[in-house]
Amino acid sequence: xxxxxxxxVEPGSSQVRMTREFDAPRELVFxxxxxxxxxxxxxxxxxxxxxxxxxEARDGGVWSYVATxxxxxxxxxxxxxxxDPTPDRIVQTFEWEGAPGHxxxxxxxxxxxxxxxxxxxxxxxxxxxxxxxxxESGMEYGVREGNERLDELLAGLRSHA
Numbered sequence: 001x002x003x004x005x006x007x008x009v010e011p012g013s014s015q016v017r018m019t020r021e022f023d024a025p026r027e028l029v030f031x032x033x034x035x036x037x038x039x040x041x042x043x044x045x046x047x048x049x050x051x052x053x054x055x056e057a058r059d060g061g062v063w064s065y066v067a068t069x070x071x072x073x074x075x076x077x078x079x080x081x082x083x084d085p086t087p088d089r090i091v092q093t094f095e096w097e098g099a100p101g102h103x104x105x106x107x108x109x110x111x112x113x114x115x116x117x118x119x120x121x122x123x124x125x126x127x128x129x130x131x132x133x134x135x136e137s138g139m140e141y142g143v144r145e146g147n148e149r150l151d152e153l154l155a156g157l158r159s160h161a
Contacts, residue, residue: 005147007140014131016139018121020147024154026112029119030087032150032157033108040065042149045142048075059084063092079103094123096137102130 005020036055048067064078076097090108125131
């Protein structure tokens with residue numbers, strides 16, 4: 001089954017909302033978001049390889065990773081977890097190191113629906129301009145392909161459970 005990611009970008013709003021359902025229990029989707037080894041396997045587009053620098057999924061914990069393309073170009077990202085992540089909700093900041101000072105707040109909510117998990121992610125930017133810059137950077141492509149990779153990872157984890 002192929003699920004699609006719905007991305008909502010409303011004019012004049014500084015938010016981006018993304019929803020997608022995964023054919024996996026909520027605990028497993030949560031684990032894929034908070035276990036650094038699993039996270040590195042699915043985040044972002046396939047053309048990038050992710051290396052975790054630091055990943056402390058706890059209140060005040062820092063996360064940081066580098067995504068590297070085939071030519072060796074590196075893209076660094078980092079943030080901080082706010083509140084202890086739970087299977088209901090993960091709150092963290094997000095900053096691309098290529099645009100320092102442009103920080104967004106991300107809220108991931110996981111809802112179990114008949115053995116599947118609905119993921120709703122809301123990113124709040126400090127301005128509409130920052131939101132638009134992120135959207136124009138190719139964010140949608142990276143999110144969609146990352147979610148496809150997450151779906152594949154979850155299928156593999158379910159088959160080994």
